[in-house]
Amino acid sequence: MSTTADHVEHADHDHGDHGDHAPEAHAHEHKPDSYYVKIALILAAITALETSTYWVDFGAFFLPTLLILMAIKFVMVASLFMHLRGDSKIFSYLFYSGLILAIGVYVAFLATFRFFAST
Numbered sequence: 001m002s003t004t005a006d007h008v009e010h011a012d013h014d015h016g017d018h019g020d021h022a023p024e025a026h027a028h029e030h031k032p033d034s035y036y037v038k039i040a041l042i043l044a045a046i047t048a049l050e051t052s053t054y055w056v057d058f059g060a061f062f063l064p065t066l067l068i069l070m071a072i073k074f075v076m077v078a079s080l081f082m083h084l085r086g087d088s089k090i091f092s093y094l095f096y097s098g099l100i101l102a103i104g105v106y107v108a109f110l111a112t113f114r115f116f117a118s119t
Contacts, residue, residue: 039080046073063110067103074099 050069058065078095079085 036081039076043073043076067106071099071103 046069050066053062053066075096079092082095084092084095
């Protein structure tokens with residue numbers, strides 16, 4: 001039978017000590033709270049711009065403005081809050097190709113219903 005001390009020592013050995021490199025590997029992920037507050041304020045300003053399209057007439061620039069603002073917010077959230085900036089490039093490729101695909105499908109959907117045609 002093993003003692004509790006043997007079990008704890010064995011458990012530590014199984015999970016391993018990450019050594020000195022662990023804090024360096026995750027150093028880019030731990031930003032100060034003020035950084036995230038600034039990003040949240042920028043996202044709030046972009047959202048305010050998006051909602052202003054209800055009251056301000058953007059004319060023909062209405063849809064492109066909304067699509068561009070949406071894309072900016074998506075990239076900011078994905079790269080900053082989801083930490084894609086520090087991850088493997090394959091994750092960035094998957095997220096951003098999904099964004100491009102979504103915009104393409106949405107524009108094709110609107111074109112099907114002649115949304116862009118002036119009446």
